[in-house]
Amino acid sequence: MNRDAPPPIRRLDATEAASLAPALAEVLVDCVAGGASVSFMHPLDPARSLAFWQGVAAGVARGDRALFVAEEAGTVLGTVQLLLAMPENQPHRAEIAKMLVRRTARGRGLGTALMRAAEGLARDLGRSLLVLDTAEGGEGERLYRRLGWTALGTIPRFALHPDGRPCGSTFFYRDLAA
Numbered sequence: 001m002n003r004d005a006p007p008p009i010r011r012l013d014a015t016e017a018a019s020l021a022p023a024l025a026e027v028l029v030d031c032v033a034g035g036a037s038v039s040f041m042h043p044l045d046p047a048r049s050l051a052f053w054q055g056v057a058a059g060v061a062r063g064d065r066a067l068f069v070a071e072e073a074g075t076v077l078g079t080v081q082l083l084l085a086m087p088e089n090q091p092h093r094a095e096i097a098k099m100l101v102r103r104t105a106r107g108r109g110l111g112t113a114l115m116r117a118a119e120g121l122a123r124d125l126g127r128s129l130l131v132l133d134t135a136e137g138g139e140g141e142r143l144y145r146r147l148g149w150t151a152l153g154t155i156p157r158f159a160l161h162p163d164g165r166p167c168g169s170t171f172f173y174r175d176l177a178a
């Protein structure tokens with residue numbers, strides 16, 4: 001297990017999000033190739049991955065979401081998003097999405113550091129309730145349980161793994177006001 005300290009986490013503005021879209025696209029292709037159930041099937045076409053991140057950058061520009069990256073020596077190693085565009089009767093809520101760390105950079109605390117950054121921004125923005133879902137029994141579920149999130153339960157066959165096998169999804173929440 002790699003014991004280097006995780007690199008700093010940075011929140012991107014819309015211009016930076018657009019310029020790092022190609023690098024973020026590579027991280028997503030790497031994670032999907034590694035079996036991560038994160039909305040895409042394997043093999044993920046790099047052009048489709050790029051288009052996805054260009055859409056994310058547009059969402060950052062609209063203020064719908066916040067985008068964080070972990071970078072080292074100019075390489076994007078990990079990312080997470082905080083989804084902020086909630087219905088008007090849920091101004092206190094936000095969602096965690098696309099928590100991704102390159103396979104070669106795992107086990108160094110990047111996932112933990114990315115989650116801490118997203119939770120910190122949620123607190124600063126007065127979003128006291130966070131929710132997410134993740135592949136049943138995966139590294140994400142381990143991470144969120146270790147970080148003290150509350151698991152609500154699992155919906156079987158909620159999605160597919162990148163190789164086509166059915167994948168249950170475990171739903172979590174965190175009450176930052178508790």
Ligand SMILES: CC(C)(COP(=O)(O)OP(=O)(O)OC[C@H]1O[C@@H](n2cnc3c(N)ncnc32)[C@H](O)[C@@H]1OP(=O)(O)O)[C@@H](O)C(=O)NCCC(=O)NCCS
Pocket residue numbers: 001002003004005031036037038098099100101102105106107108109110111112113132133134135138139140142143146
């Ligand atoms: C889930 C994911 C983001 C975790 O990222 P990560 O950077 O490896 O997470 P961390 O390094 O913080 O924690 C992973 C493990 O490394 C350990 N670790 C963290 N820092 C460490 C360090 N400096 N030294 C030794 N071990 C360390 C943690 O204790 C943890 O151990 P555990 O698995 O036994 O609980 C990553 O596995 C991933 O991208 N998976 C594919 C995509 C995915 O499924 N994302 C979730 C979607 S909701």
